[in-house]
Amino acid sequence: MSTTRRAVLLGTAGLAAAVAIPGVQYARWSMKDFTRDGYNPGLPPAPEGEVAWTNWSGIQQSTPNRIAVPATEADLASALAEARRVRPVGSGHSFTGLVPSEHMIVDASRFSGLISADAATGTATIGAGTRIRQAARELDGAGLALQNLPDVDVQTLAGSFSTSTHGTGRTLQPLHAHIEGFRIMLADGTARDVSAASDPDLFMAGRVSLGALGVITQYTLNCVPTYNLKRRVWVEKLDTLLDQVMDLSQQHRNFEFYYFPFTGYAAGISHDIFEGDVTGRVPDEDEDTLAGLKQLRDVFGWSTWLRERIAAGSLPKGLIEESSDAYWKLLATARPTKFNEMEYHIPLENGLTCLREIIAALESRNDTFFPMEIRITAPDDAWLSPFNDGPRMSIATHAAVDEPYDYFFSALEPIHRAHGGRPHWGKLHSLGKAELISLYPDFQNFLDLRASLDPEGKFLNPHLAHLFGVDFDA
Secondary structure: OOOOHHHHHOOHHHHHHHOOOOHHHHHHHHOOOOOOOOOOOOOOOOOOOOOOEEOOOOOOEEOOOEEEOOOOHHHHHHHHHHOOOEEEEOOOOOOOOOOOOOOEEEEOOOOOOEEEEEOOOOEEEEEOOOEHHHHHHHHHHOOEEOOOOOOOOOOEHHHHHHOOOOOOEOOOOOHHHHEEEEEEEOOOOOEEEEEOOOOHHHHHHHOOOOOOOOEEEEEEEEOEEOOEEEEEEEEEEHHHHHHHHHHHHHHOOEEEEEEEOOOOEEEEEEEEEOOOOOOOOOOOOHHHHHHHHHHHHHHHOOOHHHHHHHHHHHOOOEEEEEEEEEHHHHOOOOOOOOEEEEEEEEEHHHHHHHHHHHHHHHOOOOOOOOOEEEEEEOOOOOOOOOOOOOOEEEEEEEEEOOOOOOHHHHHHHHHHHHOOOEEOOOOOOOOOHHHHHHHOOOHHHHHHHHHHHOOOOOOOOHHHHHHHOOOOOO
């Protein structure tokens, strides 16, 4: 019988440390309730004639009059014509308020699947409502591959591209950088095929559109021949790993790492092109590790020293996983445990300084336990791409879905901003037009184009109105 990482974390070392626990401190801590005020995992109550919608983590909710699921462009045009306000939805994995609408939400999931593929040119046309994992599998069958993947692959292509979703890799661009063209239905119900040659401004704006320009129904992508990767996961002291980050990001095709708060240890993950017979992916113990870290917080959170001592004696060290398989089976990971997240993209030259400050701020709160994720992405040129001015280090912090995350804004966001950070469009941030226009040279160009395409604001909602600095009458 295997021993799970959760059992290891609170095994012998935990029992040994427990002998010295001061009873009063432990008793006080054990009575602490970590649930945030107002947490409700259910759907919002929907008035008669309306329907309930919530995002993956439950913090974004609305009760629109209708959730339309068109199967054809004619259906989509009809839906757009009947509603005053419309917001497109993918898989609901954005933590920001991009989707909520009290009028209509359009689910484009029926615009799905591989439409055409040309191995000779390396291009493929795919429905915009296709989930990333489905797209990767269908492309694989045609001998093609996406050039990179994010760490979660349940998002739709439209949702991931429109929010500048990224993977990791010092020489690898965000996913939307490989868009060759797209088809979009505008507010007036007309469909337009867009490429850099046919409509350069709409192409530059539409690759990261926030769903504010129209409803995209399909993409044509630049792909590469299908490939396999070798995956390695290892655990070592955080300070040791930080000293190697820049070298590791240059040595490996894909490199990222996770830091386990209050342990002093981090897990590095690398992927490199692999030729030969694959082993298949080794089952991971991510959920057991997460449960162990939570229990370590729940029991010993009152003592930083005890948490670090137990982790140092219990976490595995060195290489803990080595496997090889198709890229789409390795780069993305299932996330059964729900959370809320803030991620900022920091200019690479400022990344490690920012990261150290974020860790210090995070560990000033003894109730945090969720691992941090750190990745590096190469630049591209889309108007609203966070990466359009150079390579950036992405620093993601998480909080369990039922626990407070207000400190993201009060303690962490000011640090990110002080180091030139740009927020992930789909993850929690507080920025509006005044801040964004100073961060993005083409932000005003995007606003002007949006206003010309949608003068009545059909695709606006309160969150977008805040981002764009426009009045909004629901």
